[in-house]
Amino acid sequence: xxxxxxxxxxxxxALSSLRNDLLMMAGLAERSLDRxxxxxxxxxxxxxxxxxxxxxxxxxxxxxxxxxxxxxLLRYQPVASDLRRVxxxxxxxxxxxxxxxxxxxxxxxxxKLNRHPPLPEVQLIVPIQAHAMSMFKDSINAFxxxxxxxxxxxxxxxxxxDDMNRSANRQLTERMMQDRDQLRGYLNLILxxxxxxxxxxxxxxxxxxxxYAAAAEDIxxxxxxxSA
Amino acid sequence: MITxxxxxxxxxxxxxxxxxxxxDMEQEPLPLVIESKNLSMWYGSKRxxxxxxxxxxxxxxTAIIGPSGCGKSTFLRALNRMHELVPHARIEGSVLLDGxxxxxxxxxxxxxxxxxxxIFQKSNPFPTMSIGENxxxxxxxxxxxxxxxxxxxxxxSLRMAALWDEVKDDLHxxxxxxxxxxxxxxxxxxxLAVEPEVxxxxxxxxxxxxxxxxxxxxxxxxxxxxxxxxxxxxxMQQAGRVSDxxxxxxxxxxxxxxxxxxIFTNPSQKQTEDxxxxxxx
Numbered sequence: 001x002x003x004x005x006x007x008x009x010x011x012x013x014a015l016s017s018l019r020n021d022l023l024m025m026a027g028l029a030e031r032s033l034d035r036x037x038x039x040x041x042x043x044x045x046x047x048x049x050x051x052x053x054x055x056x057x058x059x060x061x062x063x064x065x066x067x068x069x070x071x072x073l074l075r076y077q078p079v080a081s082d083l084r085r086v087x088x089x090x091x092x093x094x095x096x097x098x099x100x101x102x103x104x105x106x107x108x109x110x111x112k113l114n115r116h117p118p119l120p121e122v123q124l125i126v127p128i129q130a131h132a133m134s135m136f137k138d139s140i141n142a143f144x145x146x147x148x149x150x151x152x153x154x155x156x157x158x159x160x161x162d163d164m165n166r167s168a169n170r171q172l173t174e175r176m177m178q179d180r181d182q183l184r185g186y187l188n189l190i191l192x193x194x195x196x197x198x199x200x201x202x203x204x205x206x207x208x209x210x211x212y213a214a215a216a217e218d219i220x221x222x223x224x225x226x227s228a
Numbered sequence: 229m230i231t232x233x234x235x236x237x238x239x240x241x242x243x244x245x246x247x248x249x250x251x252d253m254e255q256e257p258l259p260l261v262i263e264s265k266n267l268s269m270w271y272g273s274k275r276x277x278x279x280x281x282x283x284x285x286x287x288x289x290t291a292i293i294g295p296s297g298c299g300k301s302t303f304l305r306a307l308n309r310m311h312e313l314v315p316h317a318r319i320e321g322s323v324l325l326d327g328x329x330x331x332x333x334x335x336x337x338x339x340x341x342x343x344x345x346x347i348f349q350k351s352n353p354f355p356t357m358s359i360g361e362n363x364x365x366x367x368x369x370x371x372x373x374x375x376x377x378x379x380x381x382x383x384x385s386l387r388m389a390a391l392w393d394e395v396k397d398d399l400h401x402x403x404x405x406x407x408x409x410x411x412x413x414x415x416x417x418x419x420l421a422v423e424p425e426v427x428x429x430x431x432x433x434x435x436x437x438x439x440x441x442x443x444x445x446x447x448x449x450x451x452x453x454x455x456x457x458x459x460x461x462x463x464m465q466q467a468g469r470v471s472d473x474x475x476x477x478x479x480x481x482x483x484x485x486x487x488x489x490x491i492f493t494n495p496s497q498k499q500t501e502d503x504x505x506x507x508x509x
Contacts, residue, residue: 007507
């Protein structure tokens with residue numbers, strides 16, 4: 001979104017710095033997730049180690065964004081769209097950080113799987129990963145571009161990811177009963193699928209905050225509000 | 229005409245996202261004390277405010293914000309005919325107080341100013357009078373002589389202005405012996421003594437330090453249970469802290485009025501957004 005500059009240049013610089021840190025954090029989380037899944041599919045422990053190493057930097061950026069946000073609130077007392085952007089940025093970062101945590105968790109499980117013979121069922125993870133990753137990328141893009149429609153579309157896609165996760169769980173559980181020697185391997189795949197489903201939940205949270213930042217509209221928990 | 233919404237019932241809830249997203253028109257209108265209708269005002273040939281139609285709700289604080297020269301103080305003065313003291317000032321349109329036109333030919337401006345009191349930027353106690361005399365001068369000028377009544381009103385007004393405890397033993401001292409913040413509260417007590425319906429405040433804290441400012445702001449919060457308050461302020465944080473409604477003026481026009489939460493989270497007009505976020509100019 002194109003907005004005119006503030007009279008106070010340092011305010012613009014502080015907002016820009018906050019936004020850049022957020023984008024860097026999202027980029028790292030995306031890379032970490034990508035490396036973790038590649039480490040799984042390509043049975044590459046180095047990629048898994050890289051994914052885990054990224055998490056440290058993501059954690060530091062979460063702290064930095066909190067610090068930047070507090071300072072902006074303290075020094076500039078932002079209002080209106082500025083206030084919504086700062087608050088939303090501060091709410092986005094824990095969600096991005098948890099995406100990083102999911103990537104780490106996937107990478108650790110992938111390393112365990114890599115120590116055993118390959119399981120063809122690992123391919124069940126591919127479409128789930130693609131769906132979760134696209135939700136995460138789009139949620140960040142929606143925030144950056146203040147694209148309310150894209151954000152709403154991300155929220156709507158979460159149910160499909162939940163269904164994909166459930167379907168994979170069902171298939172993997174059946175395999176567990178048939179092939180008890182690979183119990184741990186199937187369990188790790190179930191948990192990896194669960195991690196990706198959680199990535200979708202974080203993307204949904206991010207998208208909801210993107211709608212608030214852009215349009216001052218709270219779209220969280222709307223199903224509950226309607227049924228109450 | 230812009231219809232004012234009810235303020236949210238709880239301050240905390242009123243500042244949440246739902247309030248920001250709720251269209252004002254869905255809320256119940258408040259009873260009004262002052263209605264300006266198509267109000268325009270000139271100083272000589274220069275038009276200072278233009279066609280301002282604005283409702284001031286009862287027992288609430290309405291803040292008026294806007295850049296210097298936008299007409300906010302002029303508008304305030306028009307609400308108690310104070311501008312008539314300025315040579316070549318002229319007005320069109322009307323201001324209704326409880327439904328009565330303040331500018332009707334049979335209305336005495338002195339009565340208007342008793343019903344609609346004003347606090348100025350710089351405190352202005354009468355320098356030759358004591359603290360006590362400053363408070364009751366309005367009543368005396370209105371012919372009240374009953375000593376007991378005057379004493380009761382003196383204490384009540386000073387208590388309401390949160391000044392009684394600080395000056396009760398020094399009522400005979402000069403009003404100018406007080407600090408700036410105390411002098412401003414003395415002026416508020418003076419305004420309260422004649423029991424107005426509306427209190428207009430024109431930058432009442434701009435000459436005060438942060439502690440004295442906080443005391444005045446606390447006082448405003450207390451007074452709104454009984455009085456309707458309109459405050460002109462350059463300090464947007466102050467508007468955010470003390471007011472229920474905020475009106476934004478620009479170049480003599482009312483651009484927008486809404487609940488303070490709405491104005492400071494999601495204003496409807498781009499000019500308002502640009503001004504409050506510091507992008508103006």
